[in-house]
Amino acid sequence: MDLDLTTSVGLSNQYLRYNKKYFLGRLPRIGVLWRKPYDSNHAAEFVTYTDGVEVILINPKLKRFENYTLQTMLHEMCHVKLRNHPNPKVCTGHGKLFHKEMLRLAKLGAFRSLW
Ligand SMILES: [Zn+2]
Secondary structure, X not given: OOOOOXXXXXXXXXXXXXXXXXXXXXXXXXXXXXOOOOOOOOOEEEEEOOOOOEEEEEOHHHOOOHHHHHHXXXXXXXXXXXXXXXXXXXXXXXXXXXXXXXXXXXXXOOOOOOO
């Protein structure tokens, strides 16, 4: 079953699929939206609003590039996984733990058809 990744519903369903497949379903059920990140030059952003709602925003500029969109989603999902780390830099940054998580996904084959 292929999802329509041109809609936010399709993106959110893909998130659920990746969550189940690569994160044992342990990431929170959050929405993934086609919406410009705060910095519109960024491909995507994981945001926690002041009311506690968490979302991943993916820049609509990526819409025509499905592989890049999926790679970007997996990247943001690593930030989601690390979101509760006591050091906030670990959540938002691309340090050692972030790379470890990306490598874990790569070894599981998450990027196999994407790069
Ligand atoms: Zn990042």
